[in-house]
Amino acid sequence: MKKIANILVVMDAASDHQSALVQAINIAEKTSANIELFLVAYNSQFVSHWNFSQAQLDVLQKEYIASKLRWLETYSLEVKSLDIVVNTDVVWHSDLSCAVLAKIASIGASIVIKSTKQDSTLNRIFFTPADWQLLEHCPVPLLLTKNVCNYSYRTMMAAVDPERTHDKPEMLDANILQAELVMAELFDSEVHVCHCYQPMGIELWQGLNAVGMDHSIASGDFNDYSDAIKFHHQVVFDELLSQYTFDEKSTHLVAGSPEYELPELVKTHEVDLLVMGMGNNGKFIGNTIEKILDNVECDILSIRCLK
Known part of the structure; x- marks a missing residue:
């Protein structure tokens, strides 16, 4: 910013x-x-x-x-x-x-x-x-x-999505974090960063096996898959934050639907300002904008990084 x-x-x-x-x-x-x-x-x-x-x-x-x-x-x-x-x-x-x-x-x-x-x-x-x-x-x-x-904004949270699978500007997550840090310095706020990801559910996993799909995911163990997905998201999350000095207690990697998990994070940490990024498709990156914003009880700072 x-x-x-x-x-x-x-x-x-x-x-x-x-x-x-x-x-x-x-x-x-x-x-x-x-x-x-x-x-x-x-x-x-x-x-x-x-x-x-x-x-x-x-x-x-x-x-x-x-x-x-x-x-x-x-x-x-x-x-x-x-x-x-x-x-x-x-x-x-x-x-x-x-x-x-x-x-x-x-x-x-x-x-x-x-x-x-x-x-x-x-x-x-x-x-x-x-x-x-x-x-x-x-x-x-x-x-x-x-x-x-x-x-005043006592507590802020930046919601990022370091995955490269979405149609978004490359620097959007960095701009979200920068905006949070700028605002946090102005208001002397506590800062948090979160990344919510949604792994394949056990029902879908079982369904893949039931239809006999010859796929490495379906043929493995569900717990191994869950651990591998968590590890992958932890790696990309850590890579994004490696250039910053966020305290480990203030970074949150959460498995689950962002539309449900993000409002819970905001409520749990008593967040006053949520910083999020808008994609070129008119949605917050990686999330369903309507379902999230209808349930978030704090101010919103929207960052839209144009390509």
Whole structure:
């Protein structure tokens, strides 16, 4: 992750608590980065209405945008009082993700921070369609944060997949680890690294033998196979981490489905921030994105390394 110099904060006009801005201020105070408060405004009533002419609708749109700018200024004054350089912008657009992507390109944002919705009863984060679009296409680190009070990231975890079987940029895992270390230094956080892999189950193993497949896997012992798979993943995991100084207690190699094991790791180690990598196919590398994110109760930092 490059030096954080310009933070793009996607503001939420429907919320009283701007959790994205809270984290942006936390980061800006530690990095001297600028903050851009960005709001995407749209109201379908100001696009077409039987009782107004197009000229009148244009005036209504401009006044609507002006009112949103005044709303942003109330937050801008607070940020300026902290001696942080801040800019504000409101654009009229029906697609939030498209507007954010265009803004990233125009200002050269280092990181995008956006709040997500959290159900207080279920204590889970729910991602909007715009969140999914940004996860898939955002070319810079994307921090999705939940609606909570001001807090620091005490514990972070990077989820990596050192296997070469997926269509992913070669440096993605290294970029994930670098991003975690950069954030951990800013917040003085405890760091963890995990790699979840899913070996062949005993049922499938028995099925191979039942159909008489002449295959070295099927003809061997299941325990030997399990040990060999674990050894293989341990080797590639250790190779990835060999350039870093992670404590052995903070590295986790787990056999099982990532969609189930990763949320358990996050819960067990009380992780506040999970750092993951997006592949070119729009999914977190090696995992099922929807099933993982629906069950992870922490903030997400998504890294997408373009080929």
